[in-house]
């Protein structure tokens with residue numbers, strides 16, 4: 001009775017369109033038909049879908065050196081834009097269950113092959129955490145960790161500077177804004193291979209900033225996984 005009341009008051013929502021759906025499902029039948037993970041030719045560096053399949057790298061990666069080794073992403077940003085917005089700003093932390101399942105369905109084998117020592121979610125600043133109540137990257141990483149059987153380490157990297165939202169800045173401003181934003185908070189552990197996890201990848205400046213501190217602390221292989229990848233957000 002109590003359970004039924006709860007689910008009537010707080011029905012499970014489709015992680016894509018937010019319509020109420022039946023228990024035990026992550027997304028509605030309609031979204032199931034439309035939403036497809038990235039497939040086909042992708043950039044060998046960041047994992048973005050390539051518009052020109054004769055190229056190995058996307059425009060961004062062909063003119064920029066990244067600090068990580070290889071990136072992977074589940075969806076094109078345009079496809080899940082509204083969903084990610086609710087996930088991040090409207091309290092829909094539970095969408096993480098769907099995103100992690102989708103990540104495992106499309107990239108699980110690839111991710112397990114990396115033989116990573118740890119999954120490291122990109123931290124958010126503690127003030128932002130206090131307002132939002134959760135770190136969306138951490139919610140996603142936590143579920144993913146169960147699927148691919150790699151431990152999640154939340155306190156390895158710390159965000160010590162509250163940064164301006166990157167979408168408001170150009171490339172150079174992004175870099176300056178992120179300078180000194182992250183530090184390694186654990187000196188008692190050493191990881192060889194890690195997977196950095198975030199919700200959205202645009203220019204890669206955030207993951208580059210985190211990858212570079214991880215590199216100086218001894219990580220030799222640094223991979224990146226995001227829920228969605230896109231440009232010009």
Ligand SMILES: [Zn+2]
Pocket residue numbers: 014015016017018019027028029030031032
């Ligand atoms: Zn839906």
Ligand SMILES: [Zn+2]
Pocket residue numbers: 043044045046047048057058059060061062
């Ligand atoms: Zn790329």
